[in-house]
Amino acid sequence: MNVEKLQSILTHLNLEEGLIKEMLTTGHSRQLMAGAPLISPGTTGSHMPLVISGTLRIMREDEEGKELFLYYLEGGEACAMSISCCMSEHTLGFKALAETNVSLWMVPLNLLNEWMGKYSSFRKFIIDSYQARFDELMHTIDSIAFMNMDERLLKYLLDKKQSSGSYVIDKTHEQIATELNTSRVVISRLLKKLEREEKVELYRNRIEVL
DNA sequence: ACATTAAGTGATT
DNA sequence: AATCACTTAATGT
Helix, strand or coil: CCCHHHHHHHHCCCHHHHHHHHHHHCEEEEEEECCCCECCCCCCEEEEEEEEECCEEEEEEEECCCCEEEEEEECCCHHHHHHHHHHHHCCCEEEEEEEEEEEEEEEHHHHHHHHHHHHHHHHHHHHHHHHHHHHHHHHHHHHHHCCCHHHHHHHHHHHHHHCCCCECCCCCHHHHHHHHHHHHHHHHHHHHHHCCCCEEEEECEEEEEE
């Protein structure tokens, strides 16, 4: 079904043939509907999810259930968090949600150590994805610490436009607010301002970036 | 027609 | 920028 797509992703990651074979035989596929949770805090994972298609949203959740958006995972990217959990046997302190319909390839964690020794391409892949996640985290930290809400919102809208390739964003102000870790009222006000500046057009459940 | 959910707004901290 | 309280608008039943 998705095997060709998975194979092309693995080849693009420059993984050895032998490793690709092993990954295909030892893992299994998994589909998530948009909005479905993949992992929630406190659970210990047994597999590392590798995104074949779609987008995963990774968040941190505090005691009162407030969510802090960390970063997105898209095609060809792996979840660095579950890797670290595998190595250090920690429980997962974060949450992953399917942003769109998502297909995943679930790789058993107990094989990661073996593969890192056996395949240099895999070692590189793991380190690279760690690096990439780290960079993304730095970006979100930057924006939380140094950027005003209006800048963050504008950046969010432009990022969305870029990654979806469309200027329509099908989200409510409420959803955007939780992703940017603020309240709906603030988003509504800032969007209204952007509308007056003729940068966006507002509709119910929909925003168009101009 | 009524209920529910999304969005707009002034006032307060 | 956050919260409250309230209004208005869009949608579902």
